[in-house]
Amino acid sequence: MGLFDKKECAICGKSVGMLGSRKVEDGTICSDCTKKLSPFFSERKKSTVADIQQQLQYREQNRQNLNSFNATRTLGNSTKVIIDDTQRKFVVSRKSDYRAENADIIDLSQVTSVRVEYDEDRDEVYTPDGNSYNPPQYKYEYEIEIHINVNHPYFSEIKFDVTPYRMERYNAEFQRYEQMANEIVMALGGNAGMAGGMGMNNMGYQQMGQQPMNNMGYQQPMNNMGYQQPMNNNMGYQQPMNNNMGYQQPMNNNMGYQQPMNNNMGYQQPMNNNMGGYQQQGMQWVCRNCGASNTTNFCQNCGSPKS
DSSP, rough: OOOTEEEOOOOTOOEOOOTTEEEEETTEEEEHHHHHHHOOOOGGGGHHHHHHHHHHHHHHHHHGGGGGGGOOOOSSSEEEEEETTTTTTEEEEEESSSHTEEEEEOEGGGGGEEEEEEEEEEEEEEOTTTTTTEEEEEEEEEEEEEEEEOSSSSSSSSEEEEESSOBOOOHHHHHHHHHHHHHHHHHHHOOOOBBTTBBBBSOOOBBBTTBBTTTSOBBBBBOTTBBOOOOOOOOSSSSOOOTTOOOOOOEOOTTEEEEOOBOSSOBOOOOOOOSSSOBBOOOEEEEETTEESSSBOOOOOOOOOOO
């Protein structure tokens, strides 16, 4: 048999050439049959012909079930999470017509975790004559990704971008997409997890830098310089915060400055100096991006993270 001889699809029996064939563990199927598989399925080459036939039966039943799927909410950007709150089911679709795409119907109870991840891209900025600054300066851009892990017989993870392209973090457009991602996590009931080595709260949101989370799991806003905006009382200094999770409020001693205290989780509360209650941010460091001196976790001049 020659290299370019036609083969027969093990599913539909159609004759296919080398360019139109797709390998499975014990045979060959055509590209048309391959397109009918779930878009989140990635184990074709490790599947048998019998496995593929079984999935195609599931996919046909899924197409019929979509007739009774009634969308009550649509979240996301180009890739959308469409929810049927009555049946507690959802689909993830990259097309405007999720029925034509035959989007997989997933029960909310099948979700094992859902999280937001931030993909960082760093490019060096050069002088007009093409030389590096001293110290080097960098431009940071980010993409926001959603990762949904599910207990499903044909796939275990769905991931897609929320942002349409890489963008700077500290602007209104990025915050809009970040809020969009948070809404998806809330709607799917995100679980705790870890992403990129950064901590996440119990709703699955990734903590960015040192931003605190409120009782609903949303991140506190940051100003356009990249550091935390303090919450002021009428006296103009930062108020101690006490939530319902058993964290202790810091207390002042007779000298007028804040004493460090440990909460029930063993973390030390930050200390205030005697200059009016301003929070100390740590040792001074020099921003590699613009050369400014800082004591916060983000540069107060350009917003770059401490590195």
